Amino acid sequence: MIEKLSFPDQRIIDYLNADYGIKVAKLTFLPLGADGHAALYKAEAHDQSSYFVKVKHGRHNDIGSIIHAFVHDAGLQQVIPIVRTLHGQLTRQIEDFSLVVFPFIEGQDGFSRDLTQKQWYTLGKVMRQVHEMDVPPLIQSSIRQETYSSQWRQAVRSLYAYIESERESIERRDEPALNLLAFMMKHKAAILRLVDRAEQLSQMIQNQVHEFVLCHSDIHGGNVLIDKNEAIYIIDWDEPIMAPKERDLMFIGGGVANVWNKPHEEELFYQGYGTVEINWEILSYYRHERIVEDIAIYGQQLLLSTEGGQDRVEIYKQFVSQFDPIGVVEIALKTDENLHRPS
Numbered sequence: 001m002i003e004k005l006s007f008p009d010q011r012i013i014d015y016l017n018a019d020y021g022i023k024v025a026k027l028t029f030l031p032l033g034a035d036g037h038a039a040l041y042k043a044e045a046h047d048q049s050s051y052f053v054k055v056k057h058g059r060h061n062d063i064g065s066i067i068h069a070f071v072h073d074a075g076l077q078q079v080i081p082i083v084r085t086l087h088g089q090l091t092r093q094i095e096d097f098s099l100v101v102f103p104f105i106e107g108q109d110g111f112s113r114d115l116t117q118k119q120w121y122t123l124g125k126v127m128r129q130v131h132e133m134d135v136p137p138l139i140q141s142s143i144r145q146e147t148y149s150s151q152w153r154q155a156v157r158s159l160y161a162y163i164e165s166e167r168e169s170i171e172r173r174d175e176p177a178l179n180l181l182a183f184m185m186k187h188k189a190a191i192l193r194l195v196d197r198a199e200q201l202s203q204m205i206q207n208q209v210h211e212f213v214l215c216h217s218d219i220h221g222g223n224v225l226i227d228k229n230e231a232i233y234i235i236d237w238d239e240p241i242m243a244p245k246e247r248d249l250m251f252i253g254g255g256v257a258n259v260w261n262k263p264h265e266e267e268l269f270y271q272g273y274g275t276v277e278i279n280w281e282i283l284s285y286y287r288h289e290r291i292v293e294d295i296a297i298y299g300q301q302l303l304l305s306t307e308g309g310q311d312r313v314e315i316y317k318q319f320v321s322q323f324d325p326i327g328v329v330e331i332a333l334k335t336d337e338n339l340h341r342p343s
Contacts, residue, residue, distance in 0.1 A: 015092060106227060144242070176316040198285060216240065223235050255330070261327075
């Protein structure tokens with residue numbers, strides 16, 4: 001999370017007033033989300049209206065907000081509309097920060113509670129609509145294109161090289177770093193197996209021709225919000241990508257945060273999504289690659305840095321939870337095993 005001191009509350013209040021016409025009575029920091037470059041706030045206005053305010057560090061090309069507005073304007077009511085500035089902008093760029101504002105939705109996310117049968121069906125139906133959207137060429141040219149990059153695989157291998165050369169230094173650090181070091185060494189064979197298999201799968205699917213569609217790219221339980229009326233909303237469109245549909249479908253039954261790992265949930269989702277032919281090699285690749293990415297990011301945060309304070313304990317817990325029963329690692333390996341079973 002961005003430290004609150006790096007972007008003072010009063011500055012947020014001032015910009016909401018000047019650029020959005022929102023007279024803020026109270027601003028509350030919300031300790032939500034896993035994006036280390038973003039912070040979320042609840043702004044309560046004097047007229048009793050409330051807003052989500054997302055502050056992101058760094059300059060952005062605004063494509064996440066453009067896609068967010070695009071899918072909402074296409075008629076998807078399961079996407080919260082962006083509150084535009086008084087000048088009609090989707091975001092307010094301020095030096096090295098950007099501000100995005102949404103109406104506040106009181107509710108829980110899919111990490112906190114199970115989706116109902118109706119909600120699973122709705123999620124499937126909405127994701128099918130997203131994947132079938134005809135994105136205008138001008139917008140599409142600004143969206144990331146899937147390249148099956150080896151960035152995160154190389155990062156994990158580099159972490160092990162770093163451990164080998166700097167082990168004594170790491171052993172003098174805090175408990176989360178020590179615990180992670182021990183865990184990574186104990187599970188080295190399993191982790192490198194995931195890395196190598198992701199590499200093999202990427203080579204296999206790069207030689208195939210696939211249809212690229214608009215993908216959310218991070219459609220796990222934490223990005224599905226359920227309000228008090230049981231309506232669902234898909235949030236956090238910050239990293240859209242043009243990729244095979246399996247880029248999103250890998251989350252359904254994928255077990256991120258040890259939820260969405262029950263067979264009946266997948267069945268309900270696909271009732272809403274409709275008939276589809278899944279490329280299981282691509283799905284397996286994405287499930288492997290997602291784990292490799294998290295191992296790289298969490299590992300870098302704990303082993304290459306001493307920053308994070310108490311968050312470092314939580315980062316370690318998230319790292320090891322991937323290896324829990326019916327967690328992402330077990331599910332990814334089972335997905336891969338199914339590739340070799342006769343149909």
